[in-house]
Amino acid sequence: MLRLLHGTKIDFIRHWRTAVIVTVAFVALGFGSAAMNGWYKYAIEFTGGTLLQLRFQQAPDIARVRSTLERAGIPGAEIAQFGSATEYTVRAQEEAQVAAQADGASGVARKISAALEAEFGSGAFTIERTEAVGPRVGAELRRGAVIAVLFSFLVTLAYLAWRFEWRFGVAAVIATAHDIIATLAFMKLLDLEISLTAIAALLTVIGYSLNDTIIIFDRVRENLRRNRREPLYDTLNRSVNETLPRSILTHATTIAATMALLVLGGEVIRPFAWIMTFGIFTGTFSSIYVASPILLWVESRWPRQGDARVAAQSARA
């Protein structure tokens, strides 16, 4: 029987201070970079604007593309290589252009492709993808995304309060909030933009992290029932240790899947894969180092009284 990290007795909770320092440092790094290099980039679907993905026959001169667009009355368009040397994205996200799209979203895209065709000749490139979003749609999506994240918090809190106990719910939600903040910091460090797919990845990270937290809490719940006299500190540690082999193995399989996506999934899906890969790390980290210490803290602040599970004792201990 091949076993990894079996029967460990690591005192995880003791290191919560180190964990706090690591987290705070990482988040500070991310948001510090945000403060230095500007705030997050939002994707077209949130700001409104136009994106064209072009595949050129030969690698084009970027300066020429840029000056062509400027002459065509699209200043400040962002031109970036997308995967291979012949593929580029052109995005026009400036307010003036977004406003111009209020009466018809695809006008700017047409202007860009006409200008480039006049400069490089027709057939020099093909348009692989265009996205043109009017300003109103973008504003609505932004609101929708925020509501989605907040609402998923509420739903989770309610479910955990029902299945476990409100203390577990609070600890799980705080751990999840930690994951969101850490993932946002990570996104800034990699300069990933906030897009719908990124939000989907973020919500999946929330799901995964909760999953992890719940599996540890499930063990805590069971150990509390089984071993009423043990201090909560020890119960938590024991539960984390007991679930450690499972955590390691599920990590291995999940990381294998996200790595496959990261390396082979293509350019469009890469941001999603990055966020997921990081999310899996932070999700596990927070289940062990955030959720458990917070549960301990909540328990000491608001000890349960007269509960059959008699965790109050352990909290005082």
Added chain:
Amino acid sequence: VCRVLFEVSQAPFPQAFVGMQTLKSRVLVIVALVAMSGWALFPRTEVVRVKRDGVFVLDTVKRVPLKRGLDLQGGMHLTLEVDQSKQAVADVSDALDRALKVVRTRIDEFGVAEPVVQKVGTDRIIVELPGISDQQRAEEVVQKAAFLRFQITDESQALEKAIPRIDGIIKAKGITVAAAPASTDTASAAACGLTALMQRADSAAAPAGDSAAPTASEGPFRRAILPGQMPGQYLVASRDYATIEALLQRPEVQEALPPGKDVRWGVDSILNGTDAYRALYVLDSRAIIDGTYLVNATPAQDPLEGAKVDFQFNNEGGRRFRSETGRHIGDNMAIVLDDKVMSAPTIQSAIGARGQITMGGRDLQAAQDLALVLRAGALPVPLKVADGRQISATLGEDSIDAGIRAAVVAVVAVVLIMVVYYRFSGLLAVGALALYVLFTLATLAGFDAVLTLPGLAGFVLSIGIAVDANVLIFERIREELDHGKAVRTAVEEGFKHAMSAIIDSNVSTILTAAVLYQYGSGPVKGFAVTLVAGIVASMVSSIFVTKTFFLVWLQRARGQQTLSI
């Protein structure tokens, strides 16, 4: 299929000893599930409506009934809103319902294999056109108001009379237009090209000069607007077009335009030698007939006139058209489409129910599109594109290829990890994983869910997560074995104790996915659906299927003392 999957996933696990009878029924359930999934995914023949050589035909194709989203198969997505920039619309939702019917008819005739045209919320229509790459043409077909009117051109020289007054207003109010200075030389250029017409203009303008101040005759209208070839038609040099159009939009100028008349631009440029002109028409506001009487319109190619659209009115329209045209023989009748004059032929004799619109040098495809929108009827409200996306088919294919490659690698990696770590039990889990993939795809097909690129990514990810339940169970079984329990008891207990963690963690993920589905759009919705399908399928496969595998094994290896786990 879906209902059965749910029922099975919720079925409680037999707590007591599982007898031969239960085992048999378990195996039967799995066989039935596999059969149903296989049936749900079996390539089937479907009838699709396709356009071939301009004609619609019903064609049969054989394919796996898994719907791919636009981002995977290429195509176009449009979100349409009511355009209220010119006129406020009181009941947007009702107007959109009426517009929806028109848009749907147009799209149906546009020749897209499986279009989606639906209302979202109260203020939007979404249109999805798989396989369409000509965004501009599609947008035109969808957005064209197709409001057709037939109006007699003005014969009272109403504009001539109004020009001095309009120029006076422009001068008095000090309205300047940026492009104005250029118009002087244009006017002189036009004068050379159209000398004959200018002479006629002079004679026409003379009696009109009653109230005109001498200075006003040099205003922009006098300079730029030249008489045309028929009553009510004027020519404006292309270079002056923007100036005059801007002036015509001014409320002060609009007020001064002759009452009871419409001023409309012609749709095409007219070439005279090297100079290009735009025609400006003055029409009687009363339409002799409009497009509501139209029953048919067909594109045609005429050797002399080029592409054209033949149309036909219904009986009532035909009667009306005949009597009106009979009264206006010798006059010019402007065919006005969406406030642009398509052409203004002279009425030679009374016209009955049939007529034609010449496309003025545009190609047959333009005639086809016009015929199509005329047949479908006019849009009750103007629509604008709020959001337009287009993805080429090659990019979609690349995405699928990349997704499949990633999925294969993920599966191989997961299989390796499970087999190396859990040996025989790992093999059982791998068997369950195979069924998981089958079940997930079948659920997607059964729900008619659309597989998008994020959905595909979610699916790859779920392969890694799917074995989690098995890992939980196996670790439990190991613990039970550590406690010295017999193999059969350890298996039973392992499944039993792992259950609460599996249910709780999966339900919370399903809740998150449900929120995503509710608030997400398009591709993200597809992702949420794939996620939920994956979770449900993984619960069925890891709990029910794996346990059955174990039970079968225990049955065969009766008295087995060790378990390879």
